Amino acid sequence: MSTSSIGLGGVAASLVLIVVAIVLSLRNRLGLERTIAWATFRAFVQLAVIGAALGLVLSPNASLLWSYLWVVAMIVVGGATVANRAKEVPGLFWLAILALTVAEGVSLAVVFGLGIFPLESRTIVPTAGLLLGNAISSTVLAARRSVTELREHRAQIEVRLSLGQAGPDAVRPHVREALRTAVTPQIEQTKIVGLVALPGAMTGLLLAGVKPLAAVEVQSAVMFLILGSVVITSVVVGQGVAHRLLTPEHQLDATLGS
């Protein structure tokens, strides 16, 4: 596999585009100059720190344990991110951790169990990160939509409960709707992949000099993994939220509001 590096000079050169953005912001009085500069600086520092840490974790003689620890840390940060983005969902942090762990567990087991990628530091961390990054927005969406669906259809759910239906049966049509909403963007993305925009992994591989067909193979595997993990996290979170908002006495939680 050929590799390429753009070097620090290349990074500096790409800052020209940031300068263009700042100039545009100034000329149009968007007031975004500081934010753009701060975001750029922050992104660079974050990536530099991550890069340095990854350098240690991914070095050929480092123990795989470090890679797994890295994945655990990513899951925790992912859980915090999800909980932070959907504050209205009670107890979402641990639920998100559970969902992301299940999705990562299943995905990594498939990836390495079936030998799709070799089990090495350089494959574990990026694969896990890719899945997490894509699963977060659908996890947030699944959590929020589940709460909204249950709140908006409180009357229907209580009618079903009052007819003697069990809590999970009474909320099922609405959880189903929330899950459809949460995973649809990823399905749409999968359908149009390559037609509108080249996906991230493939873009990276092509830029790094990998042959298109080889890049397509990797990208296909990645897309399928992402879709799988998105559905897994959404289902776990949707069911978890529903479970949390139902009492053992088959009532809707009073804190759900109306």
Place this chain on the structure above:
Amino acid sequence: MSGVHRLLRQKGRLRGSPGVVARLAAPPGPGDPTALFSFDGIQVVRAGRQVLDIDHATIPLRGATGIVGPSGAGKSTLLRLCNRLESPSAGIVRFRNGDLAATDPLQHRRDVAMVFQHPVALPGTVADNLREADPTLDDAAVEVGLAAVGLPADVATRVADELSGGERQRVSLARSMATRPHVLLLDEATSALDATSAGRIETLVGTLAASGIIPIWVSHDIEQVRRVAEHVLVIIDGRVAQAGPVDQVLAGPRPDVRRFIEGTMS
């Protein structure tokens, strides 16, 4: 002449002679054979607000009961305790002298059915709606259920959501009755309907009551309670302000109850 005085002069509607239904000062405890529901030491707190505070009250085994009071007084909450859509923060609700918290809520709800204020159509046809209550209903059984609420058989295939409010509420009633309950809770079941539809629901429930179903009406309308119920619990600010046979309560309302009645009649 004020509405109270007009009401106070109308007597003789009571059948049977049930005793005082809610003895506020009575010692709490099981074993009241005349009670369908009894409430002891009930506290309901929601979001830091005390919604209900009932030392002791009962709903009698015989005859329809009306739970009446100003909006926000806690009437609906009391009704929801009766089929366990809500549970009290403290206290014991008893149903036929058994602790409600110890029963299977799903079984209980099929025995103590509920009709809500706003007629809710579940997705699908009217027949689908009845089958949400009992999936084993065949077309003939659906037809019988609809006939019991005065709806023709061809309504069964119509989309429930496209019916008028009054028709939807009759479908709700038929749906609730499909679990073959012995008690029917009505939470302001006519307040979202026009007068004709409301009257029809009252008549239908009266027919059900004659066949042995015990209705419990929540209403903000004392006139409606006078028409449909023999016993009344007046709830004001989360407490039972007065309880007993409707005529007795109307004949001697306590000051806050009198104020409530006058407020609704003016």
